[in-house]
Amino acid sequence: MAKDKEKVPPPICLQYKSGDLIIKEGDYGISIYKIIDGKVRISTQSGNTEVNLATLGPGEFIGEMTFLTGSTEPRSASARALEDCELEVWHPTRLSKEYEEMPPILKYIANQALKRLMRMNKAIGELIAKRAEIKGLAQKDLQASQRLFYRKEWDHECVYRPVGGSAKLRLLGRIKDISMSGIGLEVNATNRLNFSHQPGDEFFISTVLPNRKELDVTAKIVSIKSARAPGRLSMGMSFTDMTDEARKRLGFFLMP
Amino acid sequence: MAIDPLVYEYVANEENYPENAVIIEEGSNAYWVYVVLEGQVKVKKRTPNGMVTVNTLKEGAIFGEIAFFQEGEVTRTASVIADGPVQVGILDTERLITDWQMLSPQLKGLIMSLIKRLQEATKRTIAMVVEST
Numbered sequence: 001m002a003k004d005k006e007k008v009p010p011p012i013c014l015q016y017k018s019g020d021l022i023i024k025e026g027d028y029g030i031s032i033y034k035i036i037d038g039k040v041r042i043s044t045q046s047g048n049t050e051v052n053l054a055t056l057g058p059g060e061f062i063g064e065m066t067f068l069t070g071s072t073e074p075r076s077a078s079a080r081a082l083e084d085c086e087l088e089v090w091h092p093t094r095l096s097k098e099y100e101e102m103p104p105i106l107k108y109i110a111n112q113a114l115k116r117l118m119r120m121n122k123a124i125g126e127l128i129a130k131r132a133e134i135k136g137l138a139q140k141d142l143q144a145s146q147r148l149f150y151r152k153e154w155d156h157e158c159v160y161r162p163v164g165g166s167a168k169l170r171l172l173g174r175i176k177d178i179s180m181s182g183i184g185l186e187v188n189a190t191n192r193l194n195f196s197h198q199p200g201d202e203f204f205i206s207t208v209l210p211n212r213k214e215l216d217v218t219a220k221i222v223s224i225k226s227a228r229a230p231g232r233l234s235m236g237m238s239f240t241d242m243t244d245e246a247r248k249r250l251g252f253f254l255m256p
Numbered sequence: 257m258a259i260d261p262l263v264y265e266y267v268a269n270e271e272n273y274p275e276n277a278v279i280i281e282e283g284s285n286a287y288w289v290y291v292v293l294e295g296q297v298k299v300k301k302r303t304p305n306g307m308v309t310v311n312t313l314k315e316g317a318i319f320g321e322i323a324f325f326q327e328g329e330v331t332r333t334a335s336v337i338a339d340g341p342v343q344v345g346i347l348d349t350e351r352l353i354t355d356w357q358m359l360s361p362q363l364k365g366l367i368m369s370l371i372k373r374l375q376e377a378t379k380r381t382i383a384m385v386v387e388s389t
Binding site for chain 2: 032053054059060061064067068090094095098102103104105108110112113114116117120121123128
């Protein structure tokens with residue numbers, strides 16, 4: 001007995017920073033993680049949508065599904081640290097013998113719970129995918145009916161610099177509104193003294209969305225006029241370039 | 257589905273219910289664990305839009321296990337209603353508790369985490385179904 005115990009690797013404590021990926025869906029792994037401190041989000045990919053399945057906290061486990069099903073399948077969901085986390089990682093041998101030998105009735109009950117959980121998770125994924133599909137259709141309708149772009153009023157700071165200018169340059173601007181197609185920006189009129197601000201001029205614009213994700217886009221000036229506030233310019237800009245990721249982030253932010 | 261002999265071994269009592277009889281009422285305090293012996297039951301939860309059926313359980317299915325594995329104050333998380341005449345078995349709680357206490361804290365923790373996840377996933381599914389109707 002004592003010998004058996006020696007063979008089991010001891011648990012290891014791991015620290016994760018907020019945003020770190022702990023488990024990636026589709027990867028292979030057999031470890032069980034116990035959350036000691038912090039919050040972890042479990043999510044899965046359903047079509048193009050990231051579906052949040054659960055938020056777990058101290059005392060809860062990740063990777064237990066793989067263990068309980070005894071499967072050699074890849075991980076069925078991703079786990080990401082929502083804040084700085086401390087996790088204890090167990091090698092499954094630590095528990096697998098005990099699990100095998102546990103009273104069959106408990107195993108019977110645990111197995112049923114496991115099957116129900118898997119079914120529920122699948123249902124959640126399908127419901128979210130269906131919802132995203134309906135939303136996608138609604139967005140298509142919006143595009144078809146043209147110029148009915150949903151424009152959101154949003155007073156928020158940003159930095160911007162001319163395309164082709166030094167990458168170190170940071171001009172301050174204030175976003176007034178934003179949509180999937182363009183942005184309304186208010187800037188100090190003095191910015192005009194050093195850099196051209198003409199219709200057609202293109203700028204890189206960076207800001208941080210309320211979910212703390214960065215948004216980087218390229219936009220060109222369509223119209224420019226004095227803002228109501230003295231010494232300020234108001235610019236109507238349309239996006240000329242945006243990564244898929246940025247489009248996704250912005251789309252998420254603009255969702256009613 | 258035939259009933260596994262190992263489950264029969266734990267059945268301490270059998271009860272018969274007519275159609276639509278409430279076997280477990282959501283919110284009540286109790287922690288018996290049941291198994292469907294004959295017929296089937298519906299698991300229902302209260303929602304702002306009325307009762308929603310979460311699951312239909314057939315012979316051999318365990319129910320009531322969420323309350324059993326919970327710590328502290330225990331209330332039923334869903335109602336279970338006879339879907340036609342049904343016979344259920346009540347499992348021997350004392351034996352279950354004895355079995356449960358034999359497990360290491362690690363394995364207990366793992367199973368309790370699983371039960372909690374199941375409970376949360378169920379809540380979430382219902383919330384989404386209600387929202388979309």
